[in-house]
Amino acid sequence: MSTAPRGIVVGHAGAPARIDVCDVSVSFPLYHGNSRSLKKTVIAAASGRLGQDRSHRVVVQALRDVSFSLVSGDRLGLIGSNGAGKTTLLRTLAGIYEPVVGRVRMQGSINALLDPNLGMNPELTGRENIRLRGLYNGLGSAQLRRLEEDVQAFAELGDFLSLPLRIYSSGMVVRLGFALATAIRPQILLMDEWFLAGDSDFMEKARERLEDMVRGAEILVLSSHQADVVRDWCNRVLWMRDGRVIADGESGEILERYLGHPVPTKEVTGTTRPRNEPPLP
Numbered sequence: 001m002s003t004a005p006r007g008i009v010v011g012h013a014g015a016p017a018r019i020d021v022c023d024v025s026v027s028f029p030l031y032h033g034n035s036r037s038l039k040k041t042v043i044a045a046a047s048g049r050l051g052q053d054r055s056h057r058v059v060v061q062a063l064r065d066v067s068f069s070l071v072s073g074d075r076l077g078l079i080g081s082n083g084a085g086k087t088t089l090l091r092t093l094a095g096i097y098e099p100v101v102g103r104v105r106m107q108g109s110i111n112a113l114l115d116p117n118l119g120m121n122p123e124l125t126g127r128e129n130i131r132l133r134g135l136y137n138g139l140g141s142a143q144l145r146r147l148e149e150d151v152q153a154f155a156e157l158g159d160f161l162s163l164p165l166r167i168y169s170s171g172m173v174v175r176l177g178f179a180l181a182t183a184i185r186p187q188i189l190l191m192d193e194w195f196l197a198g199d200s201d202f203m204e205k206a207r208e209r210l211e212d213m214v215r216g217a218e219i220l221v222l223s224s225h226q227a228d229v230v231r232d233w234c235n236r237v238l239w240m241r242d243g244r245v246i247a248d249g250e251s252g253e254i255l256e257r258y259l260g261h262p263v264p265t266k267e268v269t270g271t272t273r274p275r276n277e278p279p280l281p
């Protein structure tokens with residue numbers, strides 16, 4: 001059981017949270033070398049998603065005509081095969097990518113758990129990284145102190161907190177990154193699946209903290225290949241394929257259509273290969 005104090009709540013004073021995504025398309029030009037991996041590009045090519053933009057550049061169409069709205073209480077799971085567009089959609093909601101067409105409107109404070117090392121500076125000490133994150137989130141001095149205590153208690157890094165991150169082991173960086181990312185409690189929580197990966201003792205403790213955070217958020221958008229997590233945490237699911245939403249509805253029903261059978265019980269699940277998805281090229 002974690003005895004750490006509950007995280008720092010930000011931005012709950014205003015209006016209820018809301019997300020409106022209207023006819024959003026996102027594409028990436030391929031020529032300047034920022035295509036993330038050969039595998040994903042091959043998947044995109046094989047699924048007919050390479051196109052041209054107005055300047056005749058070759059682009060991958062990562063999201064196509066995506067529309068949905070979420071209000072306080074909605075917990076949305078994003079499912080679909082590798083390259084379906086789940087991470088791109090999360091990053092678009094977080095404001096990291098801008099739609100080429102369409103509109104995204106986010107109302108409420110946001111915490112995006114998308115990249116484990118997001119916003120961490122290896123040259124700064126653990127404690128300095130914590131303060132920096134707090135300042136970035138607009139915390140006052142009393143809240144900053146609480147944030148430091150909270151992260152310190154959870155990450156259990158002892159004296160290492162006074163040393164620069166570059167000398168941490170990779171496990172230590174994960175502990176700090178996780179503790180920090182889950183210390184700020186937002187109205188809208190965006191989460192990519194890496195947050196649920198791993199099965200060490202730490203991940204068990206981490207999961208408890210994550211579940212607490214998920215319960216505290218007004219809106220959750222989660223991408224995961226773990227059907228049981230999506231079933232347990234989400235009340236609505238978007239099934240994505242080739243950048244499009246191909247089904248949108250109640251979690252149990254969409255998951256069953258996606259998998260081709262009901263979601264198995266916890267003991268036998270993990271990452272389940274969906275029967276109703278074409279095999280990867």
Ligand SMILES: Nc1ncnc2c1ncn2[C@@H]1O[C@H](COP(=O)(O)OP(=O)(O)OP(=O)(O)O)[C@@H](O)[C@H]1O
Pocket residue numbers: 028029034035036040041043044060061062080081082083084085086087088089
């Ligand atoms: N930075 C990028 N540059 C070029 N193409 C990209 C970039 N990011 C994503 N893509 C393309 O967008 C498509 C969607 O990728 P995305 O990472 O959103 O898929 P995903 O559903 O999250 O897949 P996974 O289950 O593997 O995480 C892929 O075909 C990929 O080629």
Ligand SMILES: [Mg+2]
Pocket residue numbers: 086087088192223
């Ligand atoms: Mg992804």
